[in-house]
Amino acid sequence: MPLTLVPSNRYERTAFFVSDGTGITAETFGHALLSQFDVKFRQVRLPFVDSVSKALEAARRINEAAERDGKRPLVFSTLVNAEVAAVMRQANGMIHELIPTFVPGLEQELGIKSTHGIGRSHTIADTEEYNRRIEAINFSLAHDDGESNKGLPDADVILVGVSRCGKTPTSLYLAMTHGLKIANYPLIPEDFARGNLPSVLPRQREKLFGLSISPDRLHQVRNERRPGSKYASIEQCRMEVNEAEALMRREGIRWLSTTTKSIEEIAATILQEIRIERKSF
Amino acid sequence: MPLTLVPSNRYERTAFFVSDGTGITAETFGHALLSQFDVKFRQVRLPFVDSVSKALEAARRINEAAERDGKRPLVFSTLVNAEVAAVMRQANGMIHELIPTFVPGLEQELGIKSTHGIGRSHTIADTEEYNRRIEAINFSLAHDDGESNKGLPDADVILVGVSRCGKTPTSLYLAMTHGLKIANYPLIPEDFARGNLPSVLPRQREKLFGLSISPDRLHQVRNERRPGSKYASIEQCRMEVNEAEALMRREGIRWLSTTTKSIEEIAATILQEIRIERKSF
Numbered sequence: 001m002p003l004t005l006v007p008s009n010r011y012e013r014t015a016f017f018v019s020d021g022t023g024i025t026a027e028t029f030g031h032a033l034l035s036q037f038d039v040k041f042r043q044v045r046l047p048f049v050d051s052v053s054k055a056l057e058a059a060r061r062i063n064e065a066a067e068r069d070g071k072r073p074l075v076f077s078t079l080v081n082a083e084v085a086a087v088m089r090q091a092n093g094m095i096h097e098l099i100p101t102f103v104p105g106l107e108q109e110l111g112i113k114s115t116h117g118i119g120r121s122h123t124i125a126d127t128e129e130y131n132r133r134i135e136a137i138n139f140s141l142a143h144d145d146g147e148s149n150k151g152l153p154d155a156d157v158i159l160v161g162v163s164r165c166g167k168t169p170t171s172l173y174l175a176m177t178h179g180l181k182i183a184n185y186p187l188i189p190e191d192f193a194r195g196n197l198p199s200v201l202p203r204q205r206e207k208l209f210g211l212s213i214s215p216d217r218l219h220q221v222r223n224e225r226r227p228g229s230k231y232a233s234i235e236q237c238r239m240e241v242n243e244a245e246a247l248m249r250r251e252g253i254r255w256l257s258t259t260t261k262s263i264e265e266i267a268a269t270i271l272q273e274i275r276i277e278r279k280s281f
Numbered sequence: 282m283p284l285t286l287v288p289s290n291r292y293e294r295t296a297f298f299v300s301d302g303t304g305i306t307a308e309t310f311g312h313a314l315l316s317q318f319d320v321k322f323r324q325v326r327l328p329f330v331d332s333v334s335k336a337l338e339a340a341r342r343i344n345e346a347a348e349r350d351g352k353r354p355l356v357f358s359t360l361v362n363a364e365v366a367a368v369m370r371q372a373n374g375m376i377h378e379l380i381p382t383f384v385p386g387l388e389q390e391l392g393i394k395s396t397h398g399i400g401r402s403h404t405i406a407d408t409e410e411y412n413r414r415i416e417a418i419n420f421s422l423a424h425d426d427g428e429s430n431k432g433l434p435d436a437d438v439i440l441v442g443v444s445r446c447g448k449t450p451t452s453l454y455l456a457m458t459h460g461l462k463i464a465n466y467p468l469i470p471e472d473f474a475r476g477n478l479p480s481v482l483p484r485q486r487e488k489l490f491g492l493s494i495s496p497d498r499l500h501q502v503r504n505e506r507r508p509g510s511k512y513a514s515i516e517q518c519r520m521e522v523n524e525a526e527a528l529m530r531r532e533g534i535r536w537l538s539t540t541t542k543s544i545e546e547i548a549a550t551i552l553q554e555i556r557i558e559r560k561s562f
Binding site: 272 | 294302303304305306309310312313314316317318319320326328329355359361375377379380382383384386387390391393395396397398403411412414415418419422425449450453454457502505543544545546548549550552553
């Protein structure tokens with residue numbers, strides 16, 4: 001759903017994500033369902049709908065879209081406050097609500113009432129948690145691309161792989177979403193010539209995880225950055241990938257190929273393999 | 282839900298997030314509902330459950346938790362494949378499923394059948410989209426903390442604010458989740474002495490967005506980084522925050538306080554104010 005690439009007259013219908021908080025949960029909820037249909041949706045996030053007047057404004061926008069499209073919009077809501085939700089429900093949309101659909105059953109199962117806490121999924125629950133997350137991002141930035149060996153023993157995971165195989169985005173993603181301290185270390189031609197890992201790494205073997213990539217894809221990625229360079233040539237990419245994979249195999253490092261994976265899939269696979277618990281969320 | 286801080290005997294119950302993809306949607310779905318209850322849940326993500334044999338293994342783990350806890354676990358599932366879901370449903374858990382709950386109604390509304398696409402929310406839908414996202418992350422890293430003025434006209438947003446007010450995590454978050462090119466530029470004592478914005482900035486005024494923070498919180502954050510320094514002193518923090526806010530007011534820059542906000546809330550607020558569409562997801 002590359003929104004900005006679709007001219008607005010190509011949309012068949014509008015989808016709204018309505019939330020009393022950031023709208024991240026509402027959007028995730030809606031995306032999961034919309035991705036099951038081959039339809040182009042104009043997608044509108046309505047965050048911070050936490051009062052009756054904001055709910056009236058949300059309803060107005062939903063009605064407006066219904067009129068323009070000639071079809072009622074699909075609405076995915078995580079509103080918690082019953083009064084606010086009731087106002088939004090008056091709009092001319094097909095309303096899907098997470099809270100009223102599942103909370104009553106959970107109340108019965110748990111034998112307690114829900115707290116009706118608003119926007120709880122993506123607020124600061126705890127300053128200590130927040131600090132840990134910021135610290136993880138700072139750590140991962142400071143230990144990007146082998147920039148510093150200081151503090152490597154504090155890393156939760158050390159990613160290794162050839163230049164441009166996806167180490168940096170994966171490190172930042174895991175730091176950001178899971179509060180994990182991720183260092184990443186490039187495997188470079190000097191390492192292949194020497195035939196073993198950078199000397200600072202082996203003492204950290206249990207934390208090492210490798211990323212690899214197909215030589216064709218690497219060639220494409222590097223060529224965008226440094227067109228026509230030796231660094232980007234298919235021969236160089238083939239050599240580096242072969243050597244890196246041989247080195248990781250020899251050193252017993254687990255690795256995965258990033259070629260057809262999204263950052264989220266790479267991250268989820270690493271977490272599953274390393275069996276590490278998230279430190280924040 | 283600071284998982285690692287709760288000793289395992291303090292958990293009252295287990296929650297599973299089961300998915301045929303990364304598990305991000307299942308986890309978001311479950312968190313939104315669990316956050317409505319004052320109960321400590323042990324949380325287990327089971328990603329890539331995309332076969333009957335993996336569903337059997339998932340069911341085994343759910344049953345094991347039921348036995349250990351003496352209470353059936355809560356299960357939040359985004360499984361799409363009906364056969365795989367049917368196996369998981371045999372487990373001794375309270376099963377909540379996104380797809381069967383909402384897809385039939387949507388099929389009726391849209392007048393078409395769902396595609397039954399698996400793990401579609403967080404895969405690479407499109408190489409161009411993927412490249413745009415990586416490019417946004419690289420841009421934001423290269424333009425962190427005023428590191429480069431080159432390419433500033435390409436930025437979607439330029440964040441300004443005093444050192445340690447949250448510019449870097451916010452920039453990386455927006456690049457990562459929305460494919461936006463975010464530069465950030467520190468406001469420093471030299472700018473306050475001169476009384477106006479760094480000279481490279483005003484030509485970009487429509488893209489500028491300010492972050493501020495309470496002096497007390499800034500003092501605490503800086504003190505963790507450079508304990509006892511002048512930089513971290515409450516007097517210095519007070520001066521910088523006052524001067525930065527006065528400067529932003531004078532220059533007509535919109536700004537928000539990050540003091541009690543999560544990265545997600547800061548990002549959602551900026552997007553709402555700037556009215557920019559996401560470029561990837």
